[in-house]
Amino acid sequence: MTKVSRFQLIAIFAAGCCFGIVTTGYAQSDSAARCQALSQADFSGLTDAPTQVTASTYVAGTDDITAYCRIEGYVTPTVRIEVHLPAENWNGKFIKRGCGGYCGAVNGNYCNNHVKNGYACVVSDMGHQSTGGDAKWAYNNSYTEIDFGYRATHVSTVAGKAITEEFYGNAPQLSYYMGCSTGGRQGLVEAQRFPWDFDGIVAGAPVIDETGAGLQLIWTTTANLDENGAQILPASKIPMLHDAAVAKCDGDDGAEDGLIDDPRTCDFDPGELQCGLLGGDDCLTKDQVEVVRKIYSGPHTSAGEPTYTGGAQPGSEMNWIGPYITEEGRPGRYYFMIGDMFRYMGFLPDPGPSWQPEDFDFDQDHKRLGMMEGIYSGSNPDLRKFRNAGGKMLAYHGWADYSVVPLNTVDYYELAARTMGGLESTQEFFRLFMIPGMSHCSGGEGAYAIDYLSHMEEWVEGGKAPDMMMSHHPVEQTDRFGTDFPLDPDNIEFSRPVYPYSTPAQ
Numbered sequence: 001m002t003k004v005s006r007f008q009l010i011a012i013f014a015a016g017c018c019f020g021i022v023t024t025g026y027a028q029s030d031s032a033a034r035c036q037a038l039s040q041a042d043f044s045g046l047t048d049a050p051t052q053v054t055a056s057t058y059v060a061g062t063d064d065i066t067a068y069c070r071i072e073g074y075v076t077p078t079v080r081i082e083v084h085l086p087a088e089n090w091n092g093k094f095i096k097r098g099c100g101g102y103c104g105a106v107n108g109n110y111c112n113n114h115v116k117n118g119y120a121c122v123v124s125d126m127g128h129q130s131t132g133g134d135a136k137w138a139y140n141n142s143y144t145e146i147d148f149g150y151r152a153t154h155v156s157t158v159a160g161k162a163i164t165e166e167f168y169g170n171a172p173q174l175s176y177y178m179g180c181s182t183g184g185r186q187g188l189v190e191a192q193r194f195p196w197d198f199d200g201i202v203a204g205a206p207v208i209d210e211t212g213a214g215l216q217l218i219w220t221t222t223a224n225l226d227e228n229g230a231q232i233l234p235a236s237k238i239p240m241l242h243d244a245a246v247a248k249c250d251g252d253d254g255a256e257d258g259l260i261d262d263p264r265t266c267d268f269d270p271g272e273l274q275c276g277l278l279g280g281d282d283c284l285t286k287d288q289v290e291v292v293r294k295i296y297s298g299p300h301t302s303a304g305e306p307t308y309t310g311g312a313q314p315g316s317e318m319n320w321i322g323p324y325i326t327e328e329g330r331p332g333r334y335y336f337m338i339g340d341m342f343r344y345m346g347f348l349p350d351p352g353p354s355w356q357p358e359d360f361d362f363d364q365d366h367k368r369l370g371m372m373e374g375i376y377s378g379s380n381p382d383l384r385k386f387r388n389a390g391g392k393m394l395a396y397h398g399w400a401d402y403s404v405v406p407l408n409t410v411d412y413y414e415l416a417a418r419t420m421g422g423l424e425s426t427q428e429f430f431r432l433f434m435i436p437g438m439s440h441c442s443g444g445e446g447a448y449a450i451d452y453l454s455h456m457e458e459w460v461e462g463g464k465a466p467d468m469m470m471s472h473h474p475v476e477q478t479d480r481f482g483t484d485f486p487l488d489p490d491n492i493e494f495s496r497p498v499y500p501y502s503t504p505a506q
């Protein structure tokens with residue numbers, strides 16, 4: 001069957017035709033047989049992505065899942081993959097899902113809702129096995145670092161598309177990518193280095209600068225430790241700090257809704273909460289005020305020179321408990337996770353397991369990060385090849401994100417807009433949405449649940465760019481990567497519209 005271009009598909013939609021070009025209607029027995037046959041298929045000749053299928057399993061449908069063929073395998077040498085192929089009613093589309101943290105696992109459950117909606121779906125472990133919070137896999141192992149940096153996303157996409165075509169007898173007509181955090185960086189890297197892989201990319205809270213984001217978190221977690229390694233700012237004072245910040249800046253946008261709409265306009269100074277000589281539970285000591293100021297500002301040299309684009313923003317304070325600060329008084333979990341980054345993957349050579357976060361020299365070590373950042377970086381603002389290939393990209397970030405602080409995404413988008421000829425021309429193919437009160441990828445006090453993929457489909461297939469998206473705050477937490485749609489109306493506490501990022505705060 002002749003492949004149909006994305007432009008022909010848009011014309012078909014405009015004419016009122018359904019997207020039924022390559023849907024399948026095989027009998028269950030036929031689907032099972034074709035699934036089993038994939039175990040013998042030879043994908044060793046895939047250009048740049050020699051692939052081996054290690055298992056093919058037909059999964060029968062139930063009330064909760066759609067029948068599908070699950071393919072397990074790897075792209076040489078160590079990129080493990082799973083491909084999930086709907087047994088019936090394939091919609092002709094392909095989607096690649098990203099991962100989070102340091103990845104290291106094949107999360108096939110990320111494909112569940114996509115398969116239900118007719119997508120062929122692929123996931124990978126990014127070339128190594130780990131917990132997602134440790135980086136020991138990278139110790140003196142440049143090949144796995146290259147996989148994590150850029151190769152694994154591309155080659156798993158090549159393999160996934162080839163397996164999809166083998167199963168259905170037709171190549172995917174449209175391809176999408178969706179991921180957040182590390183997955184957001186994967187999306188940007190795809191647009192920058194492999195701009196022909198996807199028609200539409202959804203990139204959430206992207207770790208644009210892998211080592212830069214690590215620098216910010218090393219700064220933040222060590223800022224709250226005294227010379228004996230004890231916490232300076234306790235978790236018990238965070239609610240008071242958060243309430244004060246919101247009370248000061250909630251109304252800056254003209255609506256008092258318990259959220260800081262754009263923290264850049266917030267002039268809250270934690271010094272307003274500084275204690276008198278007697279101290280107290282409802283105020284901050286001088287040292288605690290300094291910790292909060294450091295967290296808001298982001299990393300600096302001892303001379304006050306910024307070395308990254310800001311820190312956690314006012315309004316994000318409740319999200320600090322756990323990652324930065326613990327109720328038990330020990331360092332937050334990012335102290336350990338980001339410690340592993342600089343032990344095993346942030347420097348060249350790797351300092352190894354004896355290195356501790358307190359060893360980071362904020363006057364000198366930021367100058368060393370370019371050695372490895374070239375492998376990981378998703379910061380290239382030149383998106384001409386992606387634009388010229390007809391690609392569309394939708395990025396989003398929560399203003400209350402504690403893990404990947406939001407100002408770096410804003411900075412990247414503004415730089416991309418200048419590079420691509422201005423905001424108006426950039427928004428023809430690339431739009432950014434900043435979500436008030438949203439934590440990392442999902443959650444938080446704001447309305448954070450958004451059906452990003454449906455908006456991307458409308459943009460790619462129907463030519464309708466997202467001028468507004470409706471965001472929702474569920475009563476019960478939904479999938480943090482945004483696939484639980486449509487939402488149950490009874491599970492929506494409140495909703496609000498969000499609009500594309502347009503101009504810097506004045």
